[in-house]
Amino acid sequence: MTAPLKPELLAPAGSLEAFFAAMENGADAVYCGLRDFSARAKAKNFTTADLEGMLNHAHGQGRKVYLTLNTLVKEAELPQLVDTLATLEALRVDGVILQDLAVWRLARRHFPGLELHASTQMTVHNAAGVRQLERMGFTRAVLARELSLTEIAAIRRETRLELEHFIHGALCFGFSGQCYFSSWLGGKSGNRGRCAQPCRRRYRYHQQEGYFFSPNDLSAIDLLPELAAAGVCSFKIEGRMKSAEYVASVVGAYRRVLDAPPPGRKEALRAAKEQLKLSFGRLPTRGFLTGPNPTDIAVPSVKGSTGRFLGEITAVRGGEISFKTRDRLHLGDRLRVQPKSDQAGTAFTVKALQLGRKPAKLAPPDALVTVPSPFVNRFRKGDAVFKVSSEQAFTLSDAACRRRLAAAAPRAETINLSARLAGEHLHLHARWNELAVERAYPVTTYPAQNNPLSPDTLREVFGRSGEAPLLLGELHAEALPPVVIPPKQLKEIRREFYQEVARAIAASRAAYRREHQRAALAELLPAGAPQAAVARELSVLIGDPREAHLLNDPSVERLFIPLSTRLARQIALGARKLRNRREQIVWDLPFILFEPDWQILKQAVAELVAAGFCAFRLNNLGHFELFEGLEGLRLSSGYRLFSLNSQAVLAWRELGLGEVGLYLEDDRDNLADLLRRDTGVPTSLTIHARVPLITSRIRIKGVRSDRSLVSDRGEKYSVDDRSGLTVLTSETEFSLLGHLQELQRLGAAHFVVELDHCGAFSERGKQILAAAKDDRPLAGTSKFNFEMGME
Structure with a gap:
């Protein structure tokens, strides 16, 4: 083995x-x-x-x-x-x-x-x-x-x-790909590579301040x-x-x-x-590798800054700062000063260093040092100082890097070669994939006294490619006469032929690229004319199946019911109670399903389908297999299965979805661009919700949903423990109410209102539903990225 x-x-x-x-x-x-x-x-x-x-x-x-x-x-x-x-x-x-x-x-x-x-x-x-x-x-x-x-x-x-x-x-504190925190605060989406890292900031819970989301x-x-x-x-x-x-x-x-x-x-x-x-780096943790409940992955008392903490500033004079350093400090080290206000730090390189009043090149640990910086009156007593790079840093200039890249030999292509000698011409045939290059070269031959032309002779010559980026693979030579071709002539033939083969390969690659690019561009859907306003359909996500009588409201077309593992364990009872509403019920699957819960959901799905339910909303790639072997289904996607463009929508259709949920972070301009493409797939759009900014497997000890977490800018958040997951939501609701007619003109037809956070029959739930029916804006809500745009 x-x-x-x-x-x-x-x-x-x-x-x-x-x-x-x-x-x-x-x-x-x-x-x-x-x-x-x-x-x-x-x-x-x-x-x-x-x-x-x-x-x-x-x-x-x-x-x-x-x-x-x-x-x-x-x-x-x-x-x-x-x-x-x-x-x-x-x-x-x-x-x-x-x-x-x-x-x-x-x-x-x-x-x-x-x-x-x-x-x-x-x-x-x-x-x-x-x-x-x-x-x-x-x-x-x-x-x-x-x-x-x-x-x-x-x-x-x-x-x-x-x-x-x-x-x-x-x-990351939350599951990668499922964090909307940065985007919520300013349109800088982590899923677009622009995360502003609000999780690294300090927050206040009751009388406690800490870095609750900074792993x-x-x-x-x-x-x-x-x-x-x-x-x-x-x-x-x-x-x-x-x-x-x-x-x-x-x-x-x-x-x-x-x-x-x-x-x-x-x-x-x-x-x-x-x-x-x-x-x-920050303090080390093994994360979840040793088990699902690590205690050291996120410690609220630990500041989430990178770098080695050296100490706090004890004195500031103009651009000079003084502090007692916990670690060795050397000329050339790079420092970052982190203000108490928890705003972004300022970095600079140590170009001078004083021990007492004497200049020095090196300060030992526990020494009181003074360091000049290029920033006058920016720092304050008590600001933290971190070392983020040392004088031993790996250094290679950009120019040196580019010289190294330029010196790298192009990657060689492997060719197979056939050779035959006919009369006074050497015929060469090279093959690379489907490309063939064949040429005949006049040669001077002499009867061989010893070492006649042979496959070994040809391999020795043509096995060396010179400047051409080629490698010789197989070589086949037909029966060769007992003659000699001058080595210099053979090498010249090789050089000329290989250069021609290399040019032909490059041209073939360029043509291949153009053809593939042309075919892909041709498949992109063209923008159609703005659609006539379509009839509005309203669906509601509820948190409790007992609220299903909301379907008595004629304005509500469908209900989304979360198929939690708790509900799945008693699904037979729930299915019986809802059997008369089967056509209007969509079971919404939790996007995180570790293996034991996945098996529970697999059984629940089978029981629901057997009871006549056919509509399910998928939120993770791991959900597709839940429906293998089942027929007559209506499968859709939630916004957690990203649909920001028409090609993604077509991809979901090809994977078996009949309806696609548009992306929650999206903005007006991109929604308009997407909805003008005829994908042949119905779409839905969430228009009101408490946005789950972060969903995490990390538990925050001592933090409950009955009190707000408050940022240093006064923003308020709630932390809930849902089925073993930590969910951070803003206390400000997301709402596009007041824009429904505009969205209808763009081509959106099916709107989803999420009331699982407040209850469909609570005063707030009734208020939201009434506003949705009238397309009336709600005060104190956020439009997320709809107007300000998503970067």
Whole structure:
């Protein structure tokens, strides 16, 4: 039995310097983004020319480069997406990491050369979700970070897909891909790569202030054998926003442990942990890997800043700050001063340093130091000082990086060659995929005294490609006469023929790219004329099946009822009570279903279908398998299955959905663009709700829903514990009431009002429903991104 392959060590590259830091410190692969469609839009990211050089460099060393297209795509961006996919296929990237099913659909149909990896932004967290990805043609799933080793191993036993998991770096408080917090506060969507990190801010609960939503940093350096045994094939390091120094330290530390022989592992682990101290992260946690209820993942008393805390400012004079440093401080170190107000910190490099009144190059721990900064009167006594980079930083200038890229040899193409000598001409036939190039060259021959022309002679000559980026694969030579061709002439023929073959391959690739791009662009749906206003339909999400008599209201077409695991356990009783309303009931599935709950829901779905219910709303890829083998269903999607463009809508249709829920974060302009495309799929739009800003598996000890959490800007939030999950909602409701006629003119017809937070028959519930019927705005609500736009 062959030993399992060592897991891939996958490093972030947010800059060219970080790319080379990863390469030089032992990464097997890197992941990076272009300047568009990247979930780390604030990283430097790369041009396609940069990416080509990186691929040449990495492939020359037997490494890989994966490209992140893991953001949601607006309708107007689809042509640009097609161009990007065509370029990536032509460049032969090793994989594309994606979130939006528009990327999946276009790549699958028109760019078959692209290998597809499902981003952690897709919130895949159970075996059913991974199996669904496998059916869709993905080759790898980046699992949700909320899984334990036991849960990962269970997924591995049920699926064949490659599994990738984060092992180090920053954590999100909520499930990736399902956070609307940043977008809610200012239109900067985390699902568009522009997260403003409101979770890292300080909040007040009753008399307690703390960082309730700011997790510590994942560090699984102790668990690498366990992760490999659980079936993880790629160990991923977070950090495309981090420095090259961070990448060098972290990649080097993990490489040390991965490569250590068993007898030396303990010492390698000790040295690696010392090395990780140079990465300037937050406090380490193993996250959920050791179990579903970690106590150290988010500690409200711990400030969520990165860097090594040095101390608090004791004195300020102009631009000079004084403080007692807890750690060594050196010229060239980079500091960040974090104000008490919890606003953004200010960073600068230490260019001068005083111990007492004497200048120094190095200050030991526990020394009182004075450091000049370029910022006059910006800092205050009591502000915190962090060291975020050291004088030992990995440094490589941008110019040096680009010289290295330029020096990388282009990736070679493998060709098969046939040769025959006919009369005074050498006939050569090269084949590359479906391309054939054939030429005949006049030659001078001499009778062979010894070493006549042979296949070995030809392989020796044509096995060297010179400047042409070609590799010789198979070589076939027909019966050759006992003659000699002068070596110099053979080499000249090789040079001329290989240059022509290389040009033909380049032209074929360019034509292939143009054809694939043309076909993909032709499939994008054209914008039609604005539609005539369509009749309004109103559906309501309720929180309790006992409110089903709301259907007695003639203005309510349908009810969405959450199919919680609690309800699923007694579904037979619920089904009997609602059997006369079967056609108007849509069962809404919880988007998080860990394995035991998934099995409970599987049984409940089967019982409901047997009782005559046929309408279900799906909110995760792991839901599709719940309906295998069942017939006569009406399946729709909620807004958690992202639909921001017409290609995504078409993708959901092809996966079996008959109705698609439009995206909650969307804005007026993109909704108009999308609704003008004739997808042939009915859509629904949520128009009033308490938005679940964060949904998390992390428990916040001592925080309950009876009191508000308040930000330093006075915004109020509620924290609820729902079926073992923590849900943060704003106390300000989202509402598009007052815009329904406009939305109807855009082409929206089916509107959803969510009343699960207040009850359909409460005073607030009645008020909301009355406003929906009259299309009347409600005071004190937010329009989310509808008017201000979503970045």
